[in-house]
Amino acid sequence: MNVNLGPVFDDFVAQMLKTGLYQSQSEVLREGLRLLKEREESRKLRLLQLRKEIALGIEQADRGEFVDGDASFRRIRDKSKRQKRIKG
Secondary structure, rough: OOOHHHHHHHHHHHHHHHOOOOOOHHHHHHHHHHHHHHHHHHHHHHHHHHHHHEEEHHHHHHHHOOOOOOOOOHHHHHHHHHHHHHHH
C-alpha cells in the first residue's frame, strides 16, 4: 500500500522517528491506526450504552415512571437561588 500523507503528517512521522520511540514509518502509522481503532470501538460502546439508556427511559415512561420536567427545572432554579442568597 502506498499512502500520501501530505507534508504535515510526513513531518510528524519524521519527528516521531527522531524521538527513537519508533523504528520505522510503518510503526508510527500502525500506532496511529491502533489508536484510531481503539477510539472507534470506544465510540461504538458509548453509543450502544446510550441506546440502552434511551430504551430503558422509554420503558419507564411507558410505565408512567417519569418526572415532570417543568417541576424538576423549577426545583433546580429554586435551589440555585437559595444557594446564591446564602453566599450573598
